[in-house]
Amino acid sequence: MDCRFHVSPPVINLDLDAFSSSTATQQPRGRARPIIGAMSQHSDNTDGESTQPFSTPGSGVVNGAFLRDGALKVGIAQANDQERHPSRKSGRIIISSILASDALDVGFRAGHGPSKEVRDNLTDRPDSRDDHRLPATCDSSDDETHFRIDRTLLEVDIVWEDSNGQIQHTRKVRMDMYVNTLEKQAFFTLHCILYCRGSQPDTKLYLFIHPEHVKSIESTNNFPSLQTIKSREVIPLRFSMLKPPRLVVPKFPVRPKGQSIDLKTTMEALASVQDFTIFFNFFSLTVEFREQLRSLPSVIHHLKTAKGRDSLDNIYHGAGGEVFGAHSPSPGPSNTLIKDTVELASPPAYIPKVPLQSPPQIFPRSDRKRRRTSESGSSPSTTTTDKGILLITAKRITELENQVKQLKRMVEEAAARTPCRCNTEELEAIYDHVDDRVDDRVDERVEGRVDDQLAVLEIDLESKVMEGTEQIVAEKAEETVEQLWNDMQEELMGEVRRELKAQLVEELRAEIKEEVLKDIAQAIFSTTRGGSEKARIANLL
Structure with a gap:
């Protein structure tokens, strides 16, 4: 559950057992001050009396604290320790130097870490990593894993x-x-x-x-x-x-x-x-x-x-x-020390000198003596400034010596690689000229090889085309001759068949005609012979 409480004393103890209802009274918002939070956990006995805080594995921890609209939010993850404390768990938050604002919001999810709203605000707030981020100190468990x-x-x-x-x-x-x-x-x-x-x-x-x-x-x-x-x-x-x-x-x-x-x-x-x-x-x-x-x-x-x-x-x-594009030092601790030293060793603002007509016009001789005496003593601030300047000067001299050593080593390596001693501009001009010449020669050679390859390919293509054409023509000629021969053969066979058929028809007609005539003659003869016999028989009767 999410609870909101009015905060008035400088140090408060929030008992999560009292989180049964959500009540809040608002006051005018004030200016945010740093907050340090710590949390311990205690359990309740069956009779309602709370025991002493403990920090065994499974105790709750503060996940994060951050500002939102002038209020403090604390995400609490509370785990259950059923073996040792089977009763309902409660958390205790101790906050010192609290926020001078209207209310304190506590996002609580028992056993499941901070709520979604808390997680979203922890990551989405643009000022979550600047000086306004609220540090939270918590009692971590003994079995905290590192990687x-x-x-x-x-x-x-x-x-x-x-x-x-x-x-x-x-x-x-x-x-x-x-x-x-x-x-x-x-x-x-x-x-x-x-x-x-x-x-x-x-x-x-x-x-x-x-x-x-x-x-x-x-x-x-x-x-x-x-x-x-x-x-x-x-x-x-x-x-x-x-x-x-x-x-x-x-x-x-x-x-x-x-x-x-x-x-x-x-x-x-x-x-x-x-x-x-x-x-x-x-x-x-x-x-x-x-x-x-x-x-x-x-x-x-x-x-x-x-x-x-x-x-x-x-x-x-x-x-x-x-x-690239910046010369700011890295944010490590050593750079912070150097930055503090530089700020400490910065000389005072320059005051232009006014030409003096004569020393007595400014102050008497006795005053000048006292002034020289007072200025001769070294104050602590002047001594600290001088030490800072010496540190910066020594560091700068060391850096310059290292750079000189590196430059000498680079010059020696360059001299060992080539006997020619040229400056950077000449070397760049030579490199550019060599690159251009190499590119030109490469282009020429590539063009020549391409032309040669094209000529060879053209000759090969012509020879292959001729061979293919001759083969195709020969095949087509053979097919044409064979087709013509087949056509002529079919025509000749047809004419021969027609002639033989006509001849056979004529012969058959002649044979049939002859046989028919024979049959007719025989029939006539038979008829004549039969009539004569019938007449003879009739005469006999």
Whole structure:
């Protein structure tokens, strides 16, 4: 349940047993002051009397405290300890130096951590990582688990929104991640390789992400409208930054070529945004690493920059790098000390000197003597300022000596590589000339080889066409001759058949006619002979 209480005393004890109803009385809001909160937990006996606080595993902890409209909100996660305290659990919050505002909101979810409203406000508030963030101290359990991540060359997809509101995407950047929750240190690096023109070696560009600059990390499900990412199983982490990442480049000019030019532009664009989402391939990660990534948003607020991870002196083979477009130091503790020393050692404001006509016009001789005596003594502030100046001067001299040593080493290496002693402009001109000549020669050779290959292909094509044409003509001729022969043969056979048929018909007609005539004659003869016999018989009778 969510409860709201009126806060009036400077130190209060809130017993969660009294959270049965939600009551609040508001007062005019005032100015926020720092708040330090701590929580312990106690259980109730069956008779309603509370026992002493305990800090065994399972005790509640304060998840976060933050400002919202001039009020303090505390998210409380309370776990059940059924073995030792089977009765209903209650929490006890002790807050000192409370907020001078109207009310205190406590978001409570028994056994399930802070409510959704608390989690949303912890991540969505723009001032959740600035000086107005309310630190909460809590009694952590003895079985609190820590984890350590030290991974390099992670294949990731990065999506961000440019100044025009367009969604941009790249998958050519690799990520190095270092997180140590036990030492409360972390550091994130995005880097890529640029392929350079001429004989210049391939160069890396780095994006340094300091945990102090991270406002929040969210495991969001709001995927951008990119089918390449939607079609894969990924683990998204949305980084919301207080400051953009630092782009680290070499101290010498970089001349990328081809697609590396677009990649350099991409790195510069990422160095100017404060919100971007990194997608990890789900199936390429171990189960342990997936769980660590899911736990990262809850611990990022307690982490500082890992020592030595943001050093610019060891990269680029010892030549060192520099921050592109900015010269601000990293937010580590050493830089804070240097900053304080610089502020302490800053000289006073310059006061222009007025030409004096004569010393007696300003003050008497005795006053001048006393003034010199008073000024001769060294005050503590002057001594501190002198020490600060000496420290800065010594540090600067050391840096200059290191730079001179690096330059000498680079000159010696360059002299060992080539006997020609040229300055940078001459070398660049020579490199450009060599590149142009190489490109011209390559183009000429490519064109010549292409012409030769085209001529050979043309000859081969003509020969193959002729062979194919001759073969086709021969096949067609054979087919035509065979067809004509078949047609002629059929016509001749037809004529022969017709002639034989006519001849047979004539012969048959003649034979039939002859046989018919014979039959007629025989019949006539028979008829005549029969009549004569009949007449003879009649005469006899």
